[in-house]
Amino acid sequence: MEASGGGNSDPYRGSAVTGSSGSSSSSNSRRYSLLSASNLIQAPISTLLEYSGLLRTRPNHLETEPLFHGGVSGGLHGRAEDSTVTSNDGEVSIRIIGAGEQEHHRERAGLVVGQQVREAGGTNEASTRSPAAIAAADGQGDARSGAGEGASQPGNGGSDSEGGETNGRESSYQRYDIQQAARWIEQILPFSLLLLVVFIRQHLQGFFVTIWIAAFLFKSNDILRKQTALKGERKISYLIGISLLFTLHIVGVYWWYRKDDLLYPLIMFPPKGIPPFWHAMFVIVVNDTLVRQAAMVIKCLLLIYFKNSRGRNYRKQGQLLTLVEYLLLLYRALLPTPVWYRFFLNKEYGSLFSSLMTGLYLTFKLTSVVEKVQSFFTALKALSRKDIHYGAYATAEQVNAAGDLCAICQEKMHAPILLRCKHIFCEDCVSEWFERERTCPLCRALVKSADLRSFGDGSTSLFFQIF
Structure with missing residues (x-):
């Protein structure tokens, strides 16, 4: 028997290794085959969720077929439980049982049937045994039950297994809810796309005009930044x-x-009539975009004026560009107010309701306007201040001691600035550096305080001011 069992162990082990590698490769191929064109068209959201691992992969027909004709089925990804059975001629057979949910119920049903059969056999044996034998068997049963209770008290294996089964059921319920939500979204997605197409058709001109002016603004901002640099x-x-x-x-x-x-609205007058919601949104977006375009014209004029700026003039150019941008932000914060004021002050909803909505909107707007006013006055103070808030002009002795070569431009220093960390750079070089950074270019010490964001590079805020 030993020769037979040992001789057959290596082939089984080799087949097990081959099966595991084959199953891993097949699982990877199944995962990548999810992103096929047919799956994306039929169920796009479920396919993406399954590919990301949030949902369990839908089984194929080959995976659901039983491994044996006896009715035992299991997935390749389940828990494997092998039981060895020794036959009369000494051969060892291994039966692999999966741990799927159906298999778990099937095993429990088998245990119940086995217990009923054993109980029926026990009653037949009890009827044929003598009273002395029955008493001796009862004594052995009590001893076994006492030993079983003593062994079960120190351990909590049963409770741990029940807790694991509960967590598994909860996770399966959560995955089922996610899958149902994804399928519901997939069902309403075609109808939503139809509604979107109809909405675009109803507002076709406004839709394309909004896209055009937004794209023109983004390109203009890029051109202006390059010209500033x-x-x-x-x-x-x-x-x-x-x-x-x-x-x-x-x-x-x-x-x-x-x-x-x-x-x-450009002169803070409300529209003549009560605008519909989408018309109000269109008016606000168009005005907000074109006002930023007008501010870019002013910035171009500043760049023409400071064309050959160096040193102190370059720093003043950045301060003026920042001041123009914060003035623009303040005006843009006030620009939607007349439109929404006219929209909320609609007497058709009742005087009390319309007055309440208008008052709440003006209260919310006041808080944002106060913040923009503070930022504008901070930029105005920075322009009026003649000293450099991140350093001072270096003397000739300090420049000679540090070397007459700027570490940024690698040229002879022009209007050198001594930072708080005692490093010296050209004024125009370090001014351009502090448009993006707050630390020293060499030692990375914090030099510039974060009191106000600078727009000295000529950029414009691209966020839309809707409310």
Whole structure:
């Protein structure tokens, strides 16, 4: 028997290793095969959730087939329990049983049936045994039960297994809820897309105009930042050309919508009539975008004025650009107020309700406007202050002691600045550095306080001011 069992162990082990590697490779192939075109079209959300691992992969037909014709089934990913059975000729057979949910219920049902059969056999034996034998058996049973109780008291294996089964059921319920929600979204997704198409068709002109002016704004912001970074290499003709282009774009859009009450909010007057919700949103977005475009024209004029700026003039150019941006932020915060004031003050909903909504909106708006006013006055103070708040001008002795070479531009220092950390740089180099950073370029010591964000690089805030 020993020779037979040992001779058959190696082939079984080799087949087990081969099966595990094959199952891992097949699981990986199944995972990557989820992102097929048919799965994405039929069930896009469920496919993505299954690919990310949030949902269990849907089984294939090959995985659900029973391993044996006797009715025992199990997944390749389940818990394996092997029981060895020795036959008459000395061969060892291994039966692999999965730990799926159906198999778990099947095992419990088998145990119940086995217990009933054993109880029936026990009653037949008890009827044929003598009273002395029955008494002796009862004594052995009591001893076994006492030993079983004593052994079960120090351990909590049963409670741990029950807690694991409870957590497993809860996680399966959660996965089921996620799967049902994903399927519900997939069901309403085609209808939502149809509604979106109809909405775009109803507001086709406004939809494309909004996309156009937003794309024009983003491109203009990129051009302006590049022109600011060129410093003395900027071309006056190019700056004048883009300024005229920005101006023509603004005038053209307002002329096209001259009958849609776009100009009234610019001077803080509410529209004549009560605007519908989507029309109010369109008026606010168009005005907010074109006002930023007009501010870019002013920034272009500043860049023309400070074309050959160096040292102190370059720092003043950054302060002026920052001041223009914070003034723009303050005006943009006030710009939607007339439109929403007219929208909320609708007497059709009742005087009390409309007055309450208008008062709440104005209260919320006041808090944001106060913040913008504080930022504007902080930028104005920075412009009026002549000293450098992150250092001071270096003397000739300090420059000679540190070396007459700037660590940023690797050239001879022009208007050297001594930082608080005792490092010296050119004023225009370190001013440009502090447009993006707050620390020293060499030692990384904190030099500039975070009192106000700088817009000295010519950038414009791209967030829409809706409310």
